[in-house]
Amino acid sequence: MPKITKDFIPVSQKKQRPGFRMNPKYITVHNTANSNKGADAEMHSRYLHNGAGGRTVGWHFTVDDKEIYQHLPTNENGWHAGDGNGNGNMKSIGIEICENSDGDFDKAVKNAQWLIKKLMKKHNISISNVVPHKHWTGKNCPRLLLGMWETFKDGIRNSKSTSIRESTKPSSKKYHSIVDYLKARGIDSSFNNRKRLAAKYGIKNYRGTASQNVALLNKLQRGSTVSSKPKSFKPGQRVTLKRSAVKYATGQHIPPRYLGKTYTIQQAKSDRVLLKELYSWVYKNDVQ
Template sequence: MVNIIQKFIPESQTNQRPGGKMNPEYITVHNTANTNKGADAEMHSRYLLNGAGGRTVGWHFTVDDKEVYQHLPLNEHGWHAGDGGNGTGNRKSIGIEICENEDGDFGKAVSNAVWLIQQLMNEHTISIEKVVTHKHWSGKNCPRRLLDQWTGFKKRLDNSKENTYVPPKQEVKSDKVTTYKGDSIVDYLNSIGKNSSFKARKKYAADYGIKNYKGTAAQNIELLNKMRKGKPASKPKPTYIGKRVESIHNGQLRFYNKASWSDAHVAGYLKKGYGFPTIVSKVKVGKGYQYKVKNSKGATYYVTASSKYIKVE
């Protein structure tokens, strides 16, 4: 998990921020080809903000061994792929530059880029096949330090596991219960809940009135039959569900990529007046509570529910 710092190029700098709308379909990976000391993500941010030396060039993110700078909104295209004004690379791909400054750790920068790309793939439903090199669009030898290990780099990105529903192997009906032989009943329950954890099945069992659920075969059958008959009566929706949450903290308020207070799970920071448009739920975390929220792209995060730091509206 890496800190992402947003410093958007001013809209007036059309050579670096053309402003054309984009629905990203690809992610294009670059190397900066700048090995000078200090040529990190922050330096490249300043370079773009200062006009890029008069060049017509602009990309979305620069990644180094410590942090990520974002230069363009993800609903705007940039000039980075070298395939022309109407090229798919420029018009439909998110551009990511990986730093190679000699005073940085290139391996760590690559790892940070892997993390970032995985987030973007999830948020924008971009498949592994559509994560490509700069060379893919224009033939340029870029990303020069990754081209000879591109297959390995792609393998690091593709760490997902399919959760495919496997139909029951055999079904035997009786007057009282329907019995599923084999482990497929667990697959069936998981497929309904879209969650493979025992904790999720235990929650469903409680919703359907099964107390002290331990995941035994008999309890699985009981749960399955109750689920087939229909969902339990819905509970009143809390008033905060679907509302916006906003930081009222004078400093930078942390938000997390999972329900946690740990530094290791910090996803970013909110300035006062910034927030998330949709509250999904409220969860207990340690001795406090957090709101599970979604941003405008549908990505899920967690932020404190304390009225000392946030307001709901």
């Protein structure tokens, strides 16, 4: 059961979020046609948030082998079907399935089938209205599924619909349990990982006792709520991403190869900065 992260494109980005009201009657399936390593759901979310290279394009969900990102609410239209003001753009939910070469495509397809079944139920859409992008414009998309479209639809019919785990981006909410705090950030909350974090934050001989957990929680919350002690970062400023950084401010892991390097600040908010070269938000605490 994949996790759905709602990470909506700001309404001000009209090219990616046109904002016309929609009562969805169809679901349109796409492939990203991007087999590059790392071209996963999170990367496509960043792509849209960063203006999609100036293109007028936007869709509702991107699915990879591990997770699902939602970029638009399902009661607003997107630009993904290529049919102008036709039903593809104005009445269908657009789903991109990732094909990054470092991902498991079959698993991504299974996750998409699960999502589609859930959306069909929610919006009362029949399987005959689940269509490939090709249906609207003749485009060869989803390129990896057109040859097995009926099998793909069988997979939707047979998909197990289980309860939904949804999350929104971590907020600055105060948590009373270390496990809840970590889970909300998508961080491994196992004993071993808590032990590793405890060592990093100077808590010796971590055994998972209540007092150690409280101490660790306090240290972590202090660490990530820099807003109380704002550092001043300005767009254009060059900063180094600390080697101790673990996660982006949006919750995903930072690949180690990005650490210890210098980047340009594109935008700054109270607790985070947008690094231009990475198209990613990181906590101010994690740069210097």
